[in-house]
Amino acid sequence: MFFRWDWLRPQLTAPIVPALGPVHPDALTVDIFEDVLRAADTGGFLPYDKDRRWGGEKDERVLREEVVHEPERTFIPTLTRRGHGSVKVFAYGPPDSFVEEAAELAAKLAAVHDVAGARVVRPLGPTTTHPHGTRIQLKDFTTDPCPAPDGPIRPVTSWPATVQETFASFARDMATDGLAFLHARMQADQCGPVLATAVADRIVGAIGPMEVRPDAIGRPQLMPQYFAVLPEARGQGLGRLLWRAAMHWGQRHGAAYQLLQTKVGGPSDALCRSEGLTSLGFSHTIHA
DSSP: OOOOHHHHGGGOSSOEETTTEEOOGGGOSHHHHHHHHHHHHHOOOOTTOGGGGGOSOOOOEEOGGGOEEETTEEEEEEEEOSTTOEEEEEEESSOTHHHHHHHHHHHHHHHHTTOSEEEEEEEEOTTOSSOOSEEEEEEETTTSOOOOOSSSEEEGGGSOHHHHTTHHHHHHHTGGGTHHHHHHHHHTTOSOOOEEEEETTEEEEEEEOOOEEEOTTSOEEEOOOEEEEOGGGTTSSHHHHHHHHHHHHHHHTTOOEEEEEEETTSHHHHHHHHTTOEEEEEEEEEEO
16 A cells, blocks of 8 residues: 555545545545556546546546655646646645645656646645635535426427527537537437526526446445536526536436535636535645
8 A cells, every 4th residue: 555544634635636536525535545546557547537437548647656645745746648738746735835846846747748737736625715726515415305496497308409409509609618528428429418498499508417426435426517508698597597407416316415616706606605515625726
């Protein structure tokens, strides 16, 4: 075993695992960190990796020979070749002085591997004051019912054909939110259902795909979704209706929880906070 849990556990201010992202606090064990090291050797997906559903090969992997693991700090670098490529160093440990050292490691490894990006990912606890970056939020389906919303939300395939045809233009308009990628997966029949809302026979918002899969400890998790509403259709409560419809779908299909990542201060962040989700901490990315 590489990691000492008595060293690493106190450093985990937020439940973020390199190459996997946020995980449920109950799944945050030494085994999951050992798993990502083993996966670095094979280049494959772990059975519970959320990206496994997209197929292909795992793009991001841990640079295991460069891991720094000490009683007061742990640096875990990862490499991705997507686009121009990047190195991310996940810096665990309370002192902010470690960030500069982590940035130097990221810059050095980016040069060694000839990639353009060098970043430090800093997990921060839920009580952090003036947080930046991404908030990690937990929706627990085992505590309260998630009723179906009263509004024009249904799977894309349940809308009339003339409305379904408008999804393509909607996806192009919201490509920066991942909807063009999602549309391609839908056309290839490689994902679960996508929920959509329409105004005047035109799709103006969507969330999906809707899929439930087991996490690292076998608990059913509602997978992350792409979620977008056209700018001109915002302010009417459609985003909240879509989100509530997705939570209703997840609970009805046996999910125990969902983890959501929202940009601090953004509209999705405000929505989730107003819906009473539990904040698990933050992920702050710093360019090296």
